[in-house]
Amino acid sequence: MQDEKNGEYVEALARGLAVIEAFDDQNPEMTLTELARKVDMSPATVRRNLHTLEALGFVRRNNKHFLLAPRILTLGSAYLKAVRVDEAIMPELYRITELFGDAANVGVLDGPHVLYIAHLSEARASRRMASIGVTYPAYATSMGRVLLAYLPEEELGGYFRKLEPHKLTDVTVTDLETLRAILGEVRTNGYSITVDQLDYGITALAVPVKDNAGRVVAAVNTSGYSPRLKPDDLLEQRLAEMQVAAARISTLLMRYPALLHSLAPH
Structure with a gap:
């Protein structure tokens, strides 16, 4: 893993990936508050990441809950x-x-x-x-x-x-x-x-x-x-x-x- 103090390190990207990785079999759907607590970020930061991921098709929302969308499979494939x-x-x-x-x-x-x-x-x-x-x-x-x-x-x-x-x-x-x-x-x-x-x-x-x-x-x-x-x-x-x-x-x-x-x- 690259040094987080390195000038080339993009923290915004790291936070977005952390949001993606937070979803698992125990937490397939989470509210904004639940997700922010799990990734230890502010709700505002998580909200911006979720908005971006949703716009790109990697995340969907179900009422107040967020979940991964099928398009996330393209990253692994x-x-x-x-x-x-x-x-x-x-x-x-x-x-x-x-x-x-x-x-x-x-x-x-x-x-x-x-x-x-x-x-x-x-x-x-x-x-x-x-x-x-x-x-x-x-x-x-x-x-x-x-x-x-x-x-x-x-x-x-x-x-x-x-x-x-x-x-x-x-x-x-x-x-x-x-x-x-x-x-x-x-x-x-x-x-x-x-x-x-x-x-x-x-x-x-x-x-x-x-x-x-x-x-x-x-x-x-x-x-x-x-x-x-x-x-x-x-x-x-x-x-x-x-x-x-x-x-x-x-x-x-x-x-x-x-x-x-x-x-x-x-």
Whole structure:
């Protein structure tokens, strides 16, 4: 993230994006007052942003409530089309789901979260599911742990200094020392397995995706239903193919420089 004190930083744009990002599954519609409270801005500032976003077609109003309009999807789809995610990543996700069923994903770090940039699922079940653009706490996901494990020590230390983990299930690991030890094992082993960490019923295996300089730029995972997926079976049956998938995605990234540059560490 750019320094906010930099003379090139446009605060008005940052505020507009903050207003957009404030809407989520818990707050799909908000009044001006509610929105101002959530983004910690004055009602006058939020009103101007909402007026602009409404004029551009990104926000609508329902009586006194504001909500995102379908046109907001063009912002995310522009990225997917520009960097050609379908060509660079999706072939391997199709191959993985054809081999094992269940779901396959590719994610990157977005602050303290893992952000899903590609997703394919055989079927949707009654448990928390991934989709493109969704974010989850990195400490509780297989891909997040892979991405954290390969961070430079200074960045990882900064992550832990700010981290306040919460129990998402009864077995979610929240002890900082235990999490650090787990990340050490992930880096040593080259993969991460999580069971019921993010939500009940989710078992996942993730491996790193590297660029031509050997830097980890993303992670790819395979996930399924915990009661029928044991960690040892996951390793035996899927690890080798997941490593193949990661290597193939790494190779494909060389053909799509826009995508590679967008994933490269800052």
